[in-house]
Amino acid sequence: MSLQQINSCQSLPAHSQQQRFSKRPLKAPGAATIDAPSAATSSQKTLPKYCEHIYKTVRRPTRTIMVGKVPIGSEHPVALQTMTTTDTRNIAATVEQVKRCADAGADIVRITVQGKKEAYACHEIREQLFKDRYDTPLVADIHFQPAVAMLVADAFEKIRINPGNFADGRKTFKTITYEDPADFVAEQEIIRELFTPLVEKCKSLGRAMRIGTNHGSLSARILSYYGDTPRGMVESAFEFANICRDHDYHNFLFSMKASNPLVMVQAYRLLSEEMYAHKWDYPLHLGVTEAGEGEDGRMKSAIGIGSLLMDGLGDTIRISLTEDPELEIVPGRQLRNMAADACRCGLGVEPFQERWRDSHDYARRVTRLPEQKDGDVVDYRGLLHRDGSVLSALSMQDLEAAEGTYKRLGAKLVVGMPFKDIATSDTLLMPTVPSRDDAAGRRALKRLQDVGVHVIAPAGELRRDNLPHAVALMPLREAVAAHRSPEGLQLPEGSGRLVVSIDGTESEDEVAALQSTGAVMALLNTAEGVSRVHASRRVFDWLRTHEDDTPIIHHKVFSTGMSREEMAIVLGTEAGALLVDGLGDGALVECEGEDVGFLRTLAFGLLQGCRLRNTKTEYVSCPSCGRTLFDLQEVTEQIRVRTGHLPGVSIAIMGCIVNGPGEMADADFGYVGGAPGKIDLYVGKEVGGAPAHPSAPTECL
Structure with missing residues (x-):
């Protein structure tokens, strides 16, 4: 182009x-x-x-x-x-x-x-x-x-x-x-x-x-x-x-x-x-x-x-x-x-020649989604979502209150049993798995696996306490070394797939070896002191050079005590800077002590903000100014309450006509202050009928 x-x-x-x-x-x-x-x-x-x-x-x-x-x-x-x-x-x-x-x-x-x-x-x-x-x-x-x-x-x-x-x-x-x-x-x-x-x-x-x-x-x-x-x-x-x-x-x-x-x-x-x-x-x-x-x-x-x-x-x-x-x-x-x-701090990485990223034209990196193999007992295709995936990390404590955890993962409950919904986490990361004698914990995970929510756990954990159909996680360097050993790469018993972790400090040769491991995805969580944006760009450039189409999930671990507002700012900056260039296939957000439901919602918000996966109503609302012809905050909240259940629908709420008709170009519907006491309702770019009265915005819309 x-x-x-x-x-x-x-x-x-x-x-x-x-x-x-x-x-x-x-x-x-x-x-x-x-x-x-x-x-x-x-x-x-x-x-x-x-x-x-x-x-x-x-x-x-x-x-x-x-x-x-x-x-x-x-x-x-x-x-x-x-x-x-x-x-x-x-x-x-x-x-x-x-x-x-x-x-x-x-x-x-x-x-x-x-x-x-x-x-x-x-x-x-x-x-x-x-x-x-x-x-x-x-x-x-x-x-x-x-x-x-x-x-x-x-x-x-x-x-x-x-x-x-x-x-x-x-x-x-x-x-x-x-x-x-x-x-x-x-x-x-x-x-x-x-x-x-x-x-x-x-x-x-x-x-x-x-x-x-x-x-x-x-x-x-x-x-x-x-x-x-x-x-x-x-x-x-x-x-x-x-x-x-x-x-x-x-x-x-x-x-x-x-x-x-x-x-x-x-x-x-x-x-x-x-x-x-x-x-x-x-x-x-x-x-x-x-x-x-x-x-x-x-x-x-x-x-x-x-x-x-x-x-x-x-x-x-x-x-x-x-x-x-x-x-x-x-x-x-x-x-x-x-x-x-x-x-x-001079945050960055060693100089490298960028060969593939197009700073002008958004084109999402082409990747290979997990496929079924002969003999598979479970459907591994659900590990990732084609429009961008959200993974959630669970602790053993989360499994103790299973029904509450199902809800926080975005699942629907029917008689206490979970079912996947539009914004349910696609896959779980379990740093520790329930022991063989922890029947309740294993039952909680199996119910999620039965409805297509997969579980990733460290290979060492799965060798110690085998969890049927779980996906093994290994650091890239360890997986490559095992692959090159005389014995070859051996997955834990019952584990049908491999996921690797990358920290951004790997060499080009190490990244080039990723595809040989057969991993279905890689979790990219940059090491302390490494610039996530720049190190990740380098990894993606190397992957493209070596024609590796392994999906990459942006894995962000926040320190305890960080405010939710700051988490949104940091995640949007660090992962968003990559996703706006089509680099990445999803997000996994962790923070010890933070609500799993909030972290899941934050990850879905990142994907929607980067125009990937749409899981909730999109609102394009202006910040208000002296031109605003109605109480923008109040009207926005009224509309949100009435329309928040419509994922895939975009609604623009604009205080006046300065940017209104233009910035709502992507919106399905628009609520725009047209003149004092008058609200113009839009369907797409067209005004839909007579002006509405601002006293009843939600009904009119």
């Missing part, structure tokens, strides 16, 4: 594709445009540089821009941002919320500015905060209104503009046909005419600017020419950046936000690659839009933001949660600290 045909979550209509021209590449003169075939093909690839190193975390060098007193750039800590949810015209409420955010640790606070009334209110907000001795820089969030941006630039330290609607207005899905590419380029003059006054004003006042492209609000012009793609997002931002540069204004940064973490990651990588090619060094603001709330919102944010931070990309971040804005700071700080620790 060519770089000009970057993977999209939304294809163009056929007639529109036929009208597209060869696009003007963003590449700087002399920079090569490399064809990047799918990871499923046999061709090695050399892609342009998008980060400093693929084998360790090193921040991409960026210039310092000033947002009031706050410096943003690679020489400074990653700045934390959030956004108010109050009505901007309610000056007192907005001032108090900014104070709470600042007290919580926000470096910068953004405020929505819809019109002139809000712009005038911003002057009073800024003045009152100064009086109260709060000098936290404020950002004006501008959509649709160039004139409003000019007004508020006198008060706030930074202006955020959205290239998708600064000149083009409200989002439409109209397809524009350009008979001549020159017509597309000519329309840039309209943008230049509207945008130049703001550039000149920001330059004269020392204001900063964010050129913030949103996947959900690309203009009809960009959509028609580039499609709903990362390429379109980058091209849209570059049009505005070139105007800034033409006026020698450089106090700006970029963002490439999307509600789909895979699209978001691809867009930022492409943007960074283009800046390397152009020798630009503008900072990056990272964010996943409409991430949602709770562990799911933190997980989705970590998958997108954390993945990029581990590549050294990102100079300021905002976690967009459907919660009070000050609550976004803690997970943001956790992500920042993870990235800072990785940079400070």
